[in-house]
Every structure is written in structure tokens, then in C-alpha cells.
Amino acid sequence: MAVRSLCFDDLQIGMNESLSHEVTAADVAGFAQLTGDRNPIHLSEEYAANSQFQRRIAHGIYTASLISAVLGTRLPGPGVIYISQTLNFRAPVFIGDRVDVKVEIAELVPERRRARMACACTVRGETVLEGEAWVKVPPRS
Numbered sequence: 001m002a003v004r005s006l007c008f009d010d011l012q013i014g015m016n017e018s019l020s021h022e023v024t025a026a027d028v029a030g031f032a033q034l035t036g037d038r039n040p041i042h043l044s045e046e047y048a049a050n051s052q053f054q055r056r057i058a059h060g061i062y063t064a065s066l067i068s069a070v071l072g073t074r075l076p077g078p079g080v081i082y083i084s085q086t087l088n089f090r091a092p093v094f095i096g097d098r099v100d101v102k103v104e105i106a107e108l109v110p111e112r113r114r115a116r117m118a119c120a121c122t123v124r125g126e127t128v129l130e131g132e133a134w135v136k137v138p139p140r141s
Contacts, residue, residue: 016104
């Protein structure tokens with residue numbers, strides 16, 4: 001995904017960006033190593049086989065981090081500052097799933113250079129995560 005940098009004045013309600021990413025076992029293992037979240041539902045086939053999901057799932061926050069990738073590299077892009085993020089987890093993401101992430105500008109607050117972003121992650125058309133982010137967007141330099 002190419003990096004695109006927009007300033008607040010470039011933004012319009014309805015603008016959107018997306019990315020697709022296939023979740024790999026290496027992604028999940030790396031995320032567990034990075035965060036210290038070694039819950040066996042993510043790392044152990046044997047443990048996961050006896051869970052409600054019957055196989056390993058990706059960390060929910062790993063899926064949410066894909067939203068951050070869009071915000072920080074495409075819309076608005078470098079220089080954006082996260083203010084807040086709500087997340088509603090709707091379904092699990094499994095190793096091998098292709099996650100489609102979409103971020104759309106829902107509201108602009110010019111006096112504070114803030115934008116409310118509607119965020120969604122889907123797998124095969126099913127929403128697995130949704131929420132909204134508030135971000136502060138740099139001015140034109």
C-alpha cells in the first residue's frame with residue numbers, strides 16, 4: 001500500500017480508503033511475541049480445537065491494528081494522531097482469513113482539525129469488527 005499524506009483541508013466527508021490483508025500464523029505469533037498476549041486460543045492448535053471456535057483465532061486487537069495501518073498511511077496518512085477508538089468485535093478472524101478494512105470520514109471538526117472515522121473489518125463480506133476513531137489531522141504546512 002502506497003503512503004498518502006493529506007492535511008485537514010484536503011479532507012471531505014465520505015472519503016474512504018481500504019486495505020486487504022491475509023492473516024498468517026507468523027502474524028499471530030509475532031503479535032503474541034510483541035504484546036505478550038500468549039493466550040493459547042491464538043497459538044495452540046490443540047487448545048483451540050477444544051474451544052468454541054474449534055481452531056486458532058487471531059487476536060482481536062491485531063485485527064484492529066489494521067485500521068491503524070489505514071489511518072497512518074492512507075487516510076489521512078502520516079502525521080495523524082489517534083485521539084480515540086471504539087471497537088465492537090462481531091466475529092472471530094481465523095488464520096488464513098483475508099481481512100478487508102475500510103475507513104471512511106464521517107464527520108469533520110474544522111476548529112480542532114479532527115475527523116471522526118467510521119471503521120469496519122470484514123471477512124468474506126461478514127463484519128468481524130466495527131467502530132469509529134477520532135483523529136487529529138495536521139494542517140497544511
